[in-house]
Amino acid sequence: MPPKVQALAVAASLGLLALILYLIRKGRLREDHAILWLMAGFSILMLSAWRGSLTAIARMLDIGYAPSLLFAVGLVFTLLILLVQTAVMSRLAGHTRDLAQELSILQWQVQRLQGQMDHDGNASVDTAGDRLPTSDSQQPTSQPTNQQTGERSTAALRLDGSDSVGKEAAS
């Protein structure tokens, strides 16, 4: 390997390692994601600084021009890192989708509870139904206190609990 190429490769890999460590120190690169980068940086540093290793491996693989092995190693790591990043992105996309769905459901629930609390604060009549987003004429959605099943009575109890909070806040 020509000395100029070697110097350039060593400087570049040292720079890369320094940048990686700086980012980790600043908390801008998570350690789990940094492992691959560190491995890439050290591999290139080793191959470029220790000339014997590069030529030995190149000869072993029948590579005529040894420095091209450096490119190959760099390329392999680049592909690997890209693939891992795409996988991470897919996972994050799944998480943001879950969060968005969760948010919309929670928002709806908060609105409904708020409606019930407002209502109970203004009037003591225990009908939460007419503040629901649905029309009150619908039987299944209107009256939490109209207990038909055991399941519903616990539901009504819990609603009463939240209602009393509303009353206290109002009084």
Added chain:
Amino acid sequence: MAAACNVTLSGPYMMARQVTDANLPSGKPPAQAAYLVIVPALNEELTIAEVVQSARSHLPTADILVIDDGSSDRTAAEASRAGAMVLSLPYNLGIGGAVQTGFKFAHRMGYDYVIRVDGDGQHDPQDLSRLLDIMQHQQVDVTIGSRFQPTSLRPQAVPDRATTRPRRLGSWGFALLVSALTRQPASDTTSGLQCLNRRAIECLAADYAQDYPEVEGRITLHRAGLRVLEVPVVMLPRSNGRSSITHARALYYVAKVLLATVMAVIRETPYAGRHVNAT
């Protein structure tokens, strides 16, 4: 995760929770079975109110849930004004993400049946109760309104945009693929008109593609051991707006759905083999 967030909020929607599959020996719904119509909608302000009203008039006992998939128009307001419950997604998730929101809602609130319709008014509301009836009487877990079934009860009187020749060819290809992979007859694998029972709701709430989910969903249902039956329906002409699938996206659509469908066969999923039905 599904189990952990099962009981988060009590309320009137909980009445149906105690009705479990064990209470359904004849496949007939008990008197208090809770129905939820879910309507995913993206910029459908002109048609959404009508869809909500017609669903209500044909299924008066059902609750109606519109999932606003990040619309930039007044879809949410119109749906709310028409008397629907409205979930507003903070940004556009895609049709599958919106529908899955409805499944999650239904699962958590303890609904027994979900009827999914599109927000553009292309589905005949009369079919809603028909799909439900057939599902309950045939004892299947899912019924799907099919536009292409050869044994269509009514003639395809109104040809619409959805049945142009390349699209018909694509639908046929996907139907062939799904038939082969599930070893069940399939004719319309992209239909957005579906009825699901509790088991199917739970399954798809946990695992549903974010965009173009229908074809892949058939495989997911099949792998979970759920029974799917197609019922011939006629689509109404689209009264407003255009299909979400433009020419430019068609290629991506085919490639994505093809890959997702084939991969759905081998993908790890929490629901594979969960319900093995004696058919």
